[in-house]
Amino acid sequence: MRLRDIFTLLLITMALGSGAAQAKQVQTDYEDLKLNAELVQADGSSLEEGVVLMVHGTLAHGQMEIMKGLQNVFKEYGINSLAINLSLGQSDREGMYDCDDTHRHKHTDAVDEVAHWLNWLKEQGADNITLLGHSRGGNQAAWFAAEQNDPALKEVVLIAPQMWDMKYERKNYKERYDTALQPIFNKAKKLVKKGKGDTLLKNTDFIYCEDTTVSAESFVNYYKDDERKDTPGLLKQIDKPVLVIAGTEDNVVKGLEKRVEPLADGEKVKLEVIDGANHMFRDLYLYDIADQVQALIDARS
Structure with missing residues (x-):
């Protein structure tokens, strides 16, 4: 960031806060x-x-x-x-x-x-x-x-x-939720393959949401490589x-x-x-x- 003096910082911060x-x-x-x-x-x-x-x-x-x-x-x-x-x-x-x-x-x-x-x-x-x-x-x-x-x-x-990066996604999922990603993904993928992508996976960790409900199709779409x-x-x-x-x-x-x-x-x-x-x-x-x-x-x- 370019150097700006304190007065400029104050004015711009005020503009962002109140001059919507x-x-x-x-x-x-x-x-x-x-x-x-x-x-x-x-x-x-x-x-x-x-x-x-x-x-x-x-x-x-x-x-x-x-x-x-x-x-x-x-x-x-x-x-x-x-x-x-x-x-x-x-x-x-x-x-x-x-x-x-x-x-x-x-x-x-x-x-x-x-x-x-x-x-x-x-x-x-x-x-x-x-x-x-x-x-x-x-x-x-x-x-x-x-x-x-x-x-x-x-x-x-x-x-x-x-x-x-799929390896990073698996690692991140495990660290965030203390649960392995692949078994859930495999289950969801099988449902999608059988034409049951609208099946709901309950009590499932998904993106930033812990213990939520997500369709099999949605889960696969977000996590497939x-x-x-x-x-x-x-x-x-x-x-x-x-x-x-x-x-x-x-x-x-x-x-x-x-x-x-x-x-x-x-x-x-x-x-x-x-x-x-x-x-x-x-x-x-x-x-x-x-x-x-x-x-x-x-x-x-």
Whole structure:
């Protein structure tokens, strides 16, 4: 992070806390669901001038701290933004996903919902769209961009995007829940193979939720070994400029800089490492992100 004096820190912190951008709630129909999002437009700006489509992380929502904070800062920079709520299988979903609710959602659902929101933005006249994702949402954004080369999509910004390694997932699951992942996965996989993917696995540990209820299909989708869940492996497949942002104090997505650095050519793939930032890039680190996003957009023209 660049050095700023105490007075500047105080002013910006106050702005983030009390100067929230005016947001317009947007709702759209998708299959049998109502999807929600928050649209923030810069003063005197229109969507035709460009917009950032923002995807949140695991079991979160479009107004979680990093998403809301970025929307406020983007408005200061004159950048429009749409922060979506992934449905996670629930209609009209708001706020964090409740672990007491039954999990029927899939990691891959987000890819289709991103496509839906991109098309919605195009219907509103936007054809200069920057796709931004954080954490798991970073992987889902990259997955979409790697598979769908939409002309309206101009750049991709991945903030601390998910990486994937099956051995690490097994180890992490065991350490978090003191339970082996593989036997549960094998049971769920057999159910899916028999056409019983909607079978509910009760008292099961899943993602960040302990002792919850999850469908066999959902469990398999989140935990099966799929190389597309590993964001660095997708970067060369994306036919758009990609900016990857990492924090030196990120203890959630560890080793991102090491993985991405060999892939970053400074043109198609750029890597920005923000000194001192953790996984959530709080407060002034949001301005470091906005600086990089602004530079990426400016480089387009």
